[in-house]
Amino acid sequence: MEPIGLAVVGAGYWGPNLVRTAQATPALRLRWLCDLDEERARTVLGPYTTVRATPSYRQVLDDPDVAAVAIATPAATHFELVRAALEAGKHVLVEKPLTPSAAQSAELVDLAARYGLVLMCDHTYCYTPAVRKIRELIHGGEIGDVQFVDSVRINLGLVQPDVDVLWDLAPHDLSILDHVLPADVTVEAVAARGSDPINAGRLCVAHLSVLLSTGVMAHVHVNWLSPTKIRTTVIGGSRRTIVWDDLNPVQRLAVYDRGVDRAPAGTLGQDERHEALVSYRVGDVLVPALPEREALREVMAELADAITQERPPLTGGDAGLRVVALLEAADRSVAEGGALVPVRHVAESDVMKEHA
Amino acid sequence: MEPIGLAVVGAGYWGPNLVRTAQATPALRLRWLCDLDEERARTVLGPYTTVRATPSYRQVLDDPDVAAVAIATPAATHFELVRAALEAGKHVLVEKPLTPSAAQSAELVDLAARYGLVLMCDHTYCYTPAVRKIRELIHGGEIGDVQFVDSVRINLGLVQPDVDVLWDLAPHDLSILDHVLPADVTVEAVAARGSDPINAGRLCVAHLSVLLSTGVMAHVHVNWLSPTKIRTTVIGGSRRTIVWDDLNPVQRLAVYDRGVDRAPAGTLGQDERHEALVSYRVGDVLVPALPEREALREVMAELADAITQERPPLTGGDAGLRVVALLEAADRSVAEGGALVPVRHVAESDVMKEHA
Amino acid sequence: MEPIGLAVVGAGYWGPNLVRTAQATPALRLRWLCDLDEERARTVLGPYTTVRATPSYRQVLDDPDVAAVAIATPAATHFELVRAALEAGKHVLVEKPLTPSAAQSAELVDLAARYGLVLMCDHTYCYTPAVRKIRELIHGGEIGDVQFVDSVRINLGLVQPDVDVLWDLAPHDLSILDHVLPADVTVEAVAARGSDPINAGRLCVAHLSVLLSTGVMAHVHVNWLSPTKIRTTVIGGSRRTIVWDDLNPVQRLAVYDRGVDRAPAGTLGQDERHEALVSYRVGDVLVPALPEREALREVMAELADAITQERPPLTGGDAGLRVVALLEAADRSVAEGGALVPVRHVAESDVMKEHA
Amino acid sequence: MEPIGLAVVGAGYWGPNLVRTAQATPALRLRWLCDLDEERARTVLGPYTTVRATPSYRQVLDDPDVAAVAIATPAATHFELVRAALEAGKHVLVEKPLTPSAAQSAELVDLAARYGLVLMCDHTYCYTPAVRKIRELIHGGEIGDVQFVDSVRINLGLVQPDVDVLWDLAPHDLSILDHVLPADVTVEAVAARGSDPINAGRLCVAHLSVLLSTGVMAHVHVNWLSPTKIRTTVIGGSRRTIVWDDLNPVQRLAVYDRGVDRAPAGTLGQDERHEALVSYRVGDVLVPALPEREALREVMAELADAITQERPPLTGGDAGLRVVALLEAADRSVAEGGALVPVRHVAESDVMKEHA
Known part of the structure; x- marks a missing residue:
């Protein structure tokens, strides 16, 4: 089978990664790297390549050998670029966030459905071995009912002119949450607070409480102000609890064997209750083996598969x-x-239904 | 100098620790262990002791050799027991929380001030080498301005009949916060949410956002539902950031060398900004040596010193x-x-002033 | 049943721990703390005790209420003290090393067997939950054949006048090895090297290679010169590998799921072989739950049980x-x-046989 | 300045990394990838390249545009390939080990010196930020005198037909040791033992004791049989101690503040000495910031610089x-x-002198 012709748009921070992984994906054939700054595109491609650089998005869309575009430009440009690609009949992979507005995002989802084209978001973390395993553990019932989620993502991030910490970092946690929760659990509402202790003019620290349809609270803490990096997600279940520490390569995922038991009211004295607090944990811990795969290569493979399998x-x-x-x-x-602000339900089925 | 005569009241979970550490404190002389269940008191004292057990609080308060009592009974009994002790002219050490109500607590503070007696709270964590060092780092200016605080305390705790997770675990984090913040920083307001995903009839997971007078948010997450224990506090400052992991004996405290710098607006492209995100941290990390001291022994020594030095x-x-x-x-x-609910300011000076 | 009367001999470094744990063991009744420096003994006992201090070992041995002595004096005194105790008909618990010479040690073993008395060594580590679990895993066959052992114990230790690092630290590792290996595996020989880079006049760093009867090498590294502490033992088996990090309270023991497979010779290129090197590990890891028990209390309980059950x-x-x-x-x-120096086999059966 | 023409020889395990990093080095221009299996070379280069594949080493050496070759073939072929390259006037970068024999290696060193060509070994680890920092700390005197070295490198490695664990893994540790030790410290002798508990026909576990000219022992443990990976090197100095844990990305290097002090003989009792053992460490720990650089890119840059700067x-x-x-x-x-087997001194100066 012929490889799928691909163009990468945007030679900034993330574009080079798309270029590299596209080239490593046999089912794709990279045709172009497009950037308004053609010189930058050339530099990214390097001196050994047969891939062409261009400053013209039009040229890319007009190329019949291009079946798909991968867009890694600033979020504000996504809507126009994705729409143009879909209208030119190209499948699209786009960086997060899809667009800066839900209305525009919905319009693009709609458009892709109408044209029968693949519109894929590069929620890279969902393709990591750790998140795949978490999803498998939750969907397979091994965790039991999800009782709480606590996600911390703190970094040293430079303050940006157009985006706050919520839009910069939280998409990671929210896309992971969206991906791993059981299909019948939806987000009902969200409450968020933040602060800007360095007078940057935008939120640099934010806390989100996401209310799920099961009554459970998922909490997300995103933070630009820390010289140390923390990326930990705890997902507590009625049967087991998952601790994911993404910065610990030797124990990225740990599954703790038991959740909480309710002691019959009144049967425990002050003493017994605290005994439990003292023990570090009550059951065994399993650290599942994870394959060493690059998530972005999986993204590229999924893009190719979705296109091929329609x-x-x-x-x-x-x-x-x-x-x-x-x-x-x-x-x-x-x-x-x-x-607490309600969140509009956006189920895959809604979009599908519309175009049934 | 004669040691100070002490009685411990309550032979439940914490009482035995008070008994043990009081006996190891030369400036104190343990006279009584008092518990309604005298047999339990005897068991705690063991077969080798010269300390007396009694079920009668009256007997303890009537003993002229007793200058101070240390109270480790359920919170609901604190008000009556502390008041009786103060009225009997005894100094008091009491477990957290002081009482279940601010009004009652204020009354006891007032009473102790009026009688010129020591009323001390056993905020044990404040006497750990780690918290002492944190306080020293913040008060000494090495951290710079505090920009955020994030405290996570998750445990497997059995659900209790009378207390929720807020009153059970948050006093630790809040007393630490109270202790380490600069004297001129006060708490203005608090917002809290929680959940009870196991239908226990009370909060088992809670998130607090504490608004400081500097505009900074301190966040506390307390949680009873996890088979694994996490006790991490991150205090971000304009000059350095502290990461305290209380369960890591070889690196309990780490001080990260640099906070965040603001890049001049417009000077950074998409590229450069993300470069910063990629690096794990920008400066050296210092892991200060901490003495291996038992916090509760320091509590006992402080009680004795406060009494002696009036x-x-x-x-x-x-x-x-x-x-x-x-x-x-x-x-x-x-x-x-x-x-967001405002918190009444309670400065030490207010109480002092009243009795000036 | 009457508790067993016990005397602790030696109020130095370890004695106070024996005193404390003996008092916490219902099956024992502590009668004496004996030290040439009676004042030191009194200080260790503290102001609340009913236990007597004495400088006279004779007095202890003459007390008919004393059925057992626990000896925590310098190694050079062990032989005389243990012999006298056995000859006085007392059971004995003694600190490591049993004596400074194998001949003397054998004599004591012999004596105890002849008199039908318990002679127990305080190999404390063997009573830790971690070592108990390791023994259980090896004896139960879950590890498969032991293929290698690597034990590292490095500390900051002050140089002592009479003992080198081998005799100070290696007894821990060797007693653990003796305890966890299958009964039919014996030590055949040992090779050791050491160094004294600070010109202390005795070894401060030593490496031991212990040759087992299975042809396997167990390696032990003991070291006094490090400001940081490392206590790690890796036991590789044909089915699983155990990693014991005694300084990591949240993951003291980890059991790795698979050992090594032999690839058929010649079937693998340069490539494939290194692929394996690249992956962090091939199977799941299990972190078994360990009870939080103090090893020395288990030592005391075992002493009492051995005496009672003869x-x-x-x-x-x-x-x-x-x-x-x-x-x-x-x-x-x-x-x-x-x-490589051969080690004389000393099986329990030999000693038993002699007295059959 | 014109980039230096380079050919990579060997498209097996390591070759692709040389290809990738050579292409990322502006001062180099990759001309060829040479492998007897031309198809494999083509696969490594991928479908987008302008670099040529060839099965003919002769063709590479005859190409006047090739100034240097980078050899990543099995060790047994190194001698012939390197000699041919030097004789063709090419600079050489070669994988470890240089050759399987010291005599042959010396011959190549000699040859390169005679022809005035660069002969460089790809001791990749020496170019990691961690090893660079270690070298800097030792050479700058911050560690004081090196008192001991303990290096552990355990892996799951498949047994190879022609190489044992010593020749497979120990070159890493020995090249690092060679690189970081002060210039005036030489290796005097080495003692080694190993075992083959899986009957593989060659050593799978080995322990080396390397005797330095200062009397210090450096110990290296290499091991193929472990499903878990350990890569830790401890370098103890009279002033500070370095702990390098290469698998811990957040704390790869830790510098412990104090070495050992000698207590005046006779001034310490049993007690005091053990007090020291009890404390985890006596001084602060510094975790120096390390840049995130790929070592192999530094190798390439060094190759180019050495050639250019002669x-x-x-x-x-x-x-x-x-x-x-x-x-x-x-x-x-x-x-x-x-x-203990003496090691022939091979100082850089010797080789230089010969050709002076």
Whole structure:
């Protein structure tokens, strides 16, 4: 089978990674790297390549050998670029966030569905071996009911002119949440607070409480102000608890054997209750083996497969839209002093139904 | 100098620790262990002791050799027991929380001040080498301005009949916060949310956002539902950031060398900004040597010193009152759906002034 | 049943721990703390005790209420003190090493057997939950054949006038090895080298290679010169590998799921072989739950049980003798420039047989 | 300046890394990838390249545009390939070990010196930020005198037909040792023992004791049989101690503040000495910031710089020869039952002098 012709758009921070992994994917054939700054595109391609650089998006879209584009430009440009690609009949892979607005995102999801094209969001983390395993553990019932989620993502991030920490970092946590939760669990509402202790003019620290349809709270802490990096997610279940420490290569995932038991009311004295607090944990811990695979290569393989098999990708436009809807609601909550703001349900089925 | 006569009240979970450490403190002389269940008191004392057990609190308060009592009974009994002790002219050490209500706590603070007696709260964590070092680093200016605080305390805790996770675990984090923050930083308000995913009838997971007078948010996550224990506090400053992992004996405290710099707006492309995100950290990390001291022995030594030197203890009734006032406000916030609830200022000076 | 009367001899470094744990053991009744420096003994007992201090070992041995003595004096005094106790009809618990010579140790083992008394070595580590679990895993066959052992114990230790690092630290590793290996695996020989880079006049760093009867090498590295502490033992088996990091309270023991497979010779290119090197590990890791028990309390309970049940203790004189024999052989190897020196077999059965 | 024309020889395990990093080095221009299996070479180059594949080493050496070759073929072929390259006037970068024999290695060093060509060994680890920092700390005097070295490198490695664990893994540790030790410290002798518990027909576990000219012992443990990976090197100095854990990305290097102090003989009782053992460490720990650089890119840059500046590279043929001489002596020691075998001194100066 012929490889699928691909163009990468954007030679900035993430573009080079798309270029590299596309070239390592046999089912894809990279045709172009497009950037307004053609020189930068040439530099990214390097002196040994047969791939062409161009400053013209038009040229890319007009190339009949290009079946798909991968867009890694600033978020503000996504809507126009994705729309143009879909209208030119190209499949699209786009960086997060899908667009800066839920309405625009929905329009793109709609457009892709209407044209029968693949619209895929590069929610890279969903393709890591750790997140795949988490999803498998939750969907397979090994965790039991999810009782709480606590996600911390703190970094040293330079303050940006157009994006706050919510839109910069939280898409990672929210797209992971969207990906691993059971299909019948939806996000109902979100409350968010943040602060800007360095007077940067935008949030540099934010806390989100995401209310799930099961009544469970998932909490996300994103933070630009720390010289040390922390990336830990704890998912507590009725049967087991998962601790994911993404910066610990020798124990990225640990599954703790038992959740909490309810002691019959009144049967325990002050003493016994605290005994439990003293023990470090009650059951064995399993550290599952994870394959060493690069997530972005899996993204590329999934893009190719979705196109070939004419099926929705694992992280389609609908997932991107759900994340954007959540971020919009979080923005509103911050503006309203931390109030709980409902999130519009965006199920894959809705989008599908519309075009049935 | 004669050692100070002490009685421990309550032979439940914590009492035996008070008994052991009091006996190891030369400036104290343990006279009694008092518990309604005299047999339990005898068991705690063991077969080798010269210390007397009694079920009668009256007998303890009537003993002229007893100058101080250390109270480790359920919180609901604190008000009556502390008041009786103060009225009997005894100095008091009491477990957290001081009482279940700010009004009652204030009354006890008032009473102790009026009688010129020491009223000390056993905020044990404040006497750990780690917290002492954190306080020293913040007060000494090495951290710079505090920009964020994030504290996580998750445990497997059995659900209790009378206390929720906020009142059980958060006093630790809040008393530490109260202790390490600069003297001129006060708590203005608190917002809290929680959940009860196991239908226990009370909060088992809670998130508090504590608004400081500097505009900074301190966040606390307390959680009873996890088979694994996490006790991590990150304190971000303008000059350095502290990471305290209380379960890591070989690196309990790490001080990261640099906070965040603001890049001049417009000077950075998409590229450069992300470069920073990629690096794990920008400066050296210092892991300060900490002495191996048992915090509760330091509590006992402080109690003896405060009594002897006729001065307020490091963690006096006023600190206990501030923690209780914060917890009360958090309760109100939970009831009001997570709204920001103001916290009444309780400065040591207020109490002092009243009695000047 | 009456508790067993016990005297602790030696109020130095370890004695106070024996005093404390003996008092916490219901099956024992502590009668005396004996030290030439009676004042020191009194200080250790503290102001609340009913236990008597004495400088006279004779007085202790003459007390008919004393059924057993626990000896925590310098190694050079062990032989005389243990012999006198056995001759006085007392059971004995003695600190490591049993004595400084295998001949003397054998004599004591012999004496105890002749008199039908318990002679137990305080190989404390063998009573830790971690070592118990390791023994269980090896004896139960879950590890498969032991293929290698690597033990590292580095500390900051002050140089002592009479003992080198081999005799100070290696008894821990050797007694553990003796305890966890399958019963039919014996030590055949030992090679040792050491160095004294600070011109202390005795070895401060030493490496032992212990040759087992299976042809396997167990390696032990002991070191006094490091400001950081490392206590790691890796036991590789044909089915699983155990990593024990005694300084990591949250993951003291990890059991790795698979050992090594032999690839059929010639079937693998340069490529494939290195692929394996690249992956962090091939199977799941299990972190078994360990109870939080103090090893020394288990030692005390075992002493009482062995006396009551008239059976050899888990770590009897024969185990102490085997460790001493190994250390003697190691001394000889160091003197002979690292040559492999045979170790005399000392099986429990030999000692038993003699007295059959 | 024109980039230096380079050919990579060997498209097996390591070759692709040389290809990738050579292409990322502006001062180099990759001309050929040469492998007897031309198809494999083509696959490594991928479908986008302008670099040529060839099965003919002759063709590479005859190409006047090729100024240097980078050889990543099995060790047994190194001697012939390197000699041919030098005789064709090409500079050479070669994988470790330089050759399987010290005599051959010396011949190549000699040849390169005679022709004035760069002969560089790809001792990759020497170019990692961690090893660079270690070298800097030792050479700058911050560590004081080196008192001990303990290096552990355990892996799951498949047994190979032609190489044992000594020649497979120990070159890493020995090249690092060679690189970081002060210039005036030489290796005097080596003792080695190993075992083959899986009957693989060659050593799978080995322990080396390397005797330095200062009397210090450096110990290296290499091991193929472990499903878990350990890569830790401890370098103890009179002033500070370095702990390098290469698998811990957040704390790869830790510098412990104080070494050991000698207590005046006789001034310490049993007690005090053990007090020291109890504390985890006595001083602060510094975790120096390390840049995130790929070592192999630094190798490539060093190759280009050495050629351009007509100077010996940081890890020249002489370093490779010293490592091979040490491995040969270790082989002899294993054969002689672990005896201490002298190592021939191979100083850079010797080689230089010869050609002065």
